[in-house]
Amino acid sequence: MNILLTGAGGQIGADLVSALVAEGHRVVATDLRPQPERPGATWKQLDVTHAGDVDAIIHDVRPDVVYHLAAILSASGERNPTLAYEVNQTGTWHLLEACRRHAVPRFIYTSSIAVYGPGLPDPCPDDVPLHPTTMYGVTKASGEMLCEYYAKKHGLDCRGVRFPGLISASLPGGGSTDYALFMYVDGIRRGGYESFARADTRVPLMYMPDGVRALLELAAAPRERLARTIYNIAAFSPRADEIAASVARAVPGVTITYAPDPLRQSILDSWPRALDDRNARADWGWRPRYTLDAMTDDLVPKIRALLAGGANLAH
Numbered sequence: 001m002n003i004l005l006t007g008a009g010g011q012i013g014a015d016l017v018s019a020l021v022a023e024g025h026r027v028v029a030t031d032l033r034p035q036p037e038r039p040g041a042t043w044k045q046l047d048v049t050h051a052g053d054v055d056a057i058i059h060d061v062r063p064d065v066v067y068h069l070a071a072i073l074s075a076s077g078e079r080n081p082t083l084a085y086e087v088n089q090t091g092t093w094h095l096l097e098a099c100r101r102h103a104v105p106r107f108i109y110t111s112s113i114a115v116y117g118p119g120l121p122d123p124c125p126d127d128v129p130l131h132p133t134t135m136y137g138v139t140k141a142s143g144e145m146l147c148e149y150y151a152k153k154h155g156l157d158c159r160g161v162r163f164p165g166l167i168s169a170s171l172p173g174g175g176s177t178d179y180a181l182f183m184y185v186d187g188i189r190r191g192g193y194e195s196f197a198r199a200d201t202r203v204p205l206m207y208m209p210d211g212v213r214a215l216l217e218l219a220a221a222p223r224e225r226l227a228r229t230i231y232n233i234a235a236f237s238p239r240a241d242e243i244a245a246s247v248a249r250a251v252p253g254v255t256i257t258y259a260p261d262p263l264r265q266s267i268l269d270s271w272p273r274a275l276d277d278r279n280a281r282a283d284w285g286w287r288p289r290y291t292l293d294a295m296t297d298d299l300v301p302k303i304r305a306l307l308a309g310g311a312n313l314a315h
Contacts, residue, residue, distance in 0.1 A: 003027045004063035006048055006095065007070030009035045012110065014170055015212045016067060017041050023216075028061050032070075048091030051098075058098040065106045065219055068095050073175040074114050075264050077136035088139030096146055100154045107147070108219050109160030111230055113204055113271050114176075115141040124272035126162075126232050126279055133270040148229045159218055160230045164237075164275060167295065168208030169302035176267040180205060180243050183256055184299055187247045189307050192255035197265060199241040199258045202273045206235040207295040210288045214280075221284035228283070234275040235288035236295075246296045 003020050005013055008029035020027050021040030029035065030046035037043055046057055048070045058066070070091055077084030092109070099107050116124060117131030130141045147158035165177025167184075179197045186193035214233050238246070244256035280286035290298070 001064040054094040074136040081135040084135040092143040123274040123276040125276040164204030187254040196261035207290040231280040234277040237274040
């Protein structure tokens, strides 16, 4: 199949491109910044805020599936809400319009727990009032509604997931759960880390291999099995100090301290502590494979290898 990705140079894209190439697809990966060519994938520069450029690349590639990953994340979006709106809101609309005009068979949308607001039940189900507290969350909630609109109004096969915070051995993109990854990164390279989240902070998290597999499985699911457009998916929901304990088990002598940042802590406190993903499990067989400690065992050697190779996993 012909596959097109937006925002492919980000945290999810690096692993998703590799997985799609491994499955034998013809992959066109796009990003605002030029990327080095990788075996099996063609890279093109694309600014999703430019409607004409979006339409042209959809016309040229004629993708069977579009994975829409391009976004400005929560903490970065609060520093520049205008940019977050343009990329996340306007960019999503441009993609949906181009897919409608060129009859793209399938559109995969990546949403987030940032669509939720405070005061919701734990675990939080799919269908609750959405009162996001960040521009990122506002635009992701609106993107979900746009997907449902295009599915009902135009018959576009839109399907998507609400991701927990994602952790991987790659540079994060300015999200509010970055503290979790840097417990590993700084724990290994510096022997310690000062977390911008409180020790008792508990939010849903997921290891990237599970996140990539969820996108692939949802994209491959028969349309008749899907009762909804957007699905919660869940893996584990540790406290920050439980992540620190898992890191300490794999990196002896590490010291994790806590100095909460008011902005990012307020964002974290507005999210549910756990997600109810029973609909994804029932409709397309979703099951996570990684627990917190299983992630730690897999992640620590990867970060050591990246740091030994000179990778710049900077804050």
